[in-house]
Amino acid sequence: MEVSSELCSKGCTPWQRLLLTASLLTCWLLPTTAQVTIESLPLKVVEGENVLLRVDNLPENLLGFAWYRGIKNLKQGISLYSLAYGTNVQGPTHSGRETLYSNGSLWIQNVTKEDTGYYTFRTISRRGEIISNTSLQLHVYSSLYICGGPYKPRQLTIESVPPHVAEGGSVLLLVHNLPPYLRSIFWYKGVIVFNKVEIVRFRRAKTSSELGPAHSGREIVYRNGSMLLQNVTWKDTGFYTLRTLNRYGSVELAHVYLQVDTSLSSCCDPLKSAPLTINPVPPHAAEGESVLLHVHSLPKHLQTFSWYKGVCSTQAFKIAEYNIATKSIIRGRAHRGRETGYTNGSLLLQNVTEEDMGLYTLVVIDSNFKIETAHVQVNVNKLATQPVLRVTHTTVRVQSSVVFSCFSDITGISIRWLFNNQRLQLTERMTLSPSKCQLRIHTVTREDAGDYQCEAFNPISSKTSLPVSLAVVTE
Template sequence: MEVSSMIPCKGCTSWQGLLFTASLLICCHLATTAKVTIESVPLNVFEGDNVLLHVHHLPENLLAFAWFKRLTKTKHRIALYALNINLVVPGPVHSGRETVYRNGSLWIQNITHKDTGFYTLETINRHGRTVSKTTMYLHVYNNLFTHGCPHTSAQLTIESVPPRVAEGSSVLLLAHNLPENLLVLFWYKGVIFFNKLEIVRHIAEKNSSVPGPAHSGRETVNSNGSLLLQNVTCEDMGFYTLRTVSRGVKVESAHVQLQVDPSSCTCCNPLTSAPLTIEPVPWNAVEGESVLLQVHNLPEDLQAFSWYKGVYSSPVFKIAEYSRTMNSITQGLEHSGRETVYTNGSLLLQDVTEKDSGYYTLQILNRVSESVTTHVQFHVNKPVTKPFLGVSDTTVPVQSSVLFSCLSADTGISIHWIFNNQSLQLTERMTLSPMNCGLRIDPVRREDAGEYKCEAFNPVSLKTSLPVSLVVTNE
C-alpha cells in the first residue's frame, strides 16, 4: 500500500510527510515544550561572518527536527534532519550556506544582512508529536570593517618594491587589484601604449608570456601581473605602464615610476650626457602650497621646451612653451594663471589643489629639431580631519567579541591603532580589515580592557580620534 506524503490531520505541517519514508506516524498533538535553548556563536554577528546557532538540551529519542526561517511553514523551511536514517533534506529557503548537525545546531556561512530575522527549531519525537518549538532572533550588523571606512575602489595600481633601487639590483613592479576574468595584460616602458615600447604581454588563460620590442631579456612577468626587472641600469629609470584587458573588453591601465639611485650609476659612459629628469619639490604637497617641478640636466643646445598637463604632448594639454631664440613664453590652453615657467626648464605651480595631482610632461627641442620627452608625477593631499572611533559595545563579557571601527570622511588615508597610549600589539585573537579601519577582537579577554584610539594619516598630516574605553566583565 502506498503511503501518501500528506498527513490528513489538523495541525500537521506538510513537511512531516517526508518522515513517512522512515516511519509511519500517528496524528500530531502538541506536547509540552522541552527546555531547548539556542545560543549564537559568536554573540555579535557581522556581515561576512560565519555563525553557529548552537542548540542546548536537545530532547532525547527524537525522530527528527527542522529549522525554519521565520515561521514553521513548509515554504520557510531551511532543512529537515531525519535522525533515524541520518538524512538531511534541504528546504525551500536553503541557500547552500547552511549546514545542520545531528546535535540540532545550524551553521550559516558568509552571513549577509538579509539573514537578519527569526529562526525556529522544531523537534519531533518518535510518535510524531511536536516536542518543542524554540525561536531566536539573529541580528546581523553592518560590517564595520567596510561600513564607514575611507572609500576606496579596487583600482589597478602598481607599487615599486623597493621604492628606490641601486644599479645592478632587482626591482619588482608589484601590481595590486588585478581585474577578475583577465584575458591579457601588457607592460610598456613609458606612459604611452606604443607597440615599440611594449616590454611583454601575458596571456592569462595559457599562463604564457610573449616578449615585446622593448624586452631586454632581464624582465619576467608573473601570473599576478607583476613585473620583475633584474640587473637594473640607470637607463631603466622612468615610468612603466601596465595595461589589462578583461572579459567584456574592459581595459584598465596604471603607471609607476622606477627610481634608480643616481649615486650608484658608476658605469655610465662619461661621454654620454646625463639623462633629463624632473624632481617634484615636495613630492607630496598640501593643498594651498606651491610645487616646483625642478628640471635636471637640461641640454645646452636647447632651442625650446613645452610643458603639458597629463602624459600626452598635444596642443590641447599645453600649459606653456618657452622659446630660447625669442626668449619668450607663450601660454597654452591648460595655463590656469598659477604656473610660472623658468628658463632652466622648471615649472612652479602655486596654490595647488587635489585636481593638480597627476602626471606632467616636458618636451624639449634641440637646435637640430630633435625632441626628447620626459614625465613626472606628484601628489596633492588635503589635511586629514579627526576620525571618529565607533565600537559595537563598550561593556562586553569575556569570551565574547567586540568590533571597533575608525570612521573618516577622508580618502587616501591610512589607519593606525593605539591601546592605552601605545601602538596596539596585534595578537592571534585580533583581526584588522583590509584597510585597517576595522579592528575585531574575538574572543575578548580581561587584558583587552582599556582605552582605544585610532589615528588617521596621509603623507602630510595626522589626526587622532577621541578615546573609547572598553570594559570587560566576567559574565
C-alpha cells in the first residue's frame, strides 16, 4: 500500500489506486530475469539531447509495467502503464519530459546531468505478480561528447558583411557558431567589456532588447546574435565585441574589426591613400594547408611592421617584427616556427591547425612614425569524414515513433538530413536535437517510408552517410 500511495502522490483515480495496489503488493526483492533487456539509444547522450530506453523481449499476458529511478529503493516511480486500460499513471519523479510507450520503452527529452543514474523497468503479470526487474545505468555527458564521439563546439566567430563598407552604407556583423542554451547576448564597442561601451543586450527568453550607453540609434540586433549597423561613419571603424551567456552561466567572447573605407565614399578626397587591409587566402583552410595573410596598401615609406596573434599588440603575442632598414626579421614569443614574413607585409602560416584560428593583427610604422593597424580572421577546419547513421528500428508501425542518430568522429562539424536524396523538410511531427545529430519522428505515417541519410559538413568539405531504409507497416 505504501508503494501505491508513493506512485500516486500527484493524484490518481480510485481505479488507478486499486490497480497499483494489486500490481505492486508483493516482495520487492525478486530475482532479475535475463529475458527482458534494456538498451539506451543513443548509447551516449549529451545534455539537451533526447534518449530512448528501449525495451526488448517484453513478456506476454502482462497487466502492466513501470519505470523507476534507482535500483534498490523503488519508491521513485516515473510512470506506470496499464495494458488493460491503455493509460499512463505519472509517478512522483516524472519531470514532464518522459513518455512511456505501450512496448515498454521510455523516451526522455532534453536530458540534463541530473538525469544520470540507474533506471529500473518492472513488469507485472495479470495476477499482480512481479515478473522481472531490469536496470540500466544512464550517463548524460557534457558538451565534450556528442552523438557517440568527441565533440568540441565550433569557435564563436563574427564576419563583417561586406568586409569593407563605405561611409553611409550598412554592414552586418554576422555571427557564426552561436553557442546553445543561450540566455543573453551583449554587444560592445571595442575589445574591453564594460558597461560604458555596451551597445545593446538581447534576452532570448523575452525576445527583447535593452539599449546600452554606446547605442547610437543605428544598431539592430537579431535573435541569431548578428548586429546590423546602418549609415556608418568613419567613427564606427574599430573593434566590436560579442559576449554570450548561457543558462549554465558559461560566457564566450568574440571580436570583429570593422573597416570603414572612407576612400569609397563620394565625399572623400580621391587623392587620399587606400587604407591598410588584409585578405586571408584561402578564406577557409583545411588542417595541414597553408594560409597567406595578404596585405594590401602598405605605406610607401615603411619603417617597420609587426604581426601579432590576437587583438593585443603586446610582446607576449608578437609573432615577428620586420625592419626595412636592416632587412632583418626578429621572431616574437608567439612564433611557432611555421610562420614566414615577406617584405610586402604579408604573412604565410604553414601546416595550420585549429589552434591557429582567430584574429591576427598587423601594426605598421612609416618613416614619419605614423602607426596603422589592420586585423584579419583566420578560419581552419578539419576535412569531413563519412558519418554513420543509426536508427532505433528499420521497420515501424504507423503512429509509432522512430529515432535516427548521426555519428561523426571529428570536431567542429554540422549536420543536415536527407530523405530520398533530397533535403529533408521538417514537419510538425519531427524534431531535431540541439546539435541536429538526432532526428525523431514522433508520429510515423506511410509518407515517412524511404531512405534517410545524414550529411556532415563544414565550410570546406562534406560527407554523406550510407542510406538507412525505413519501412512503415500498418499492422
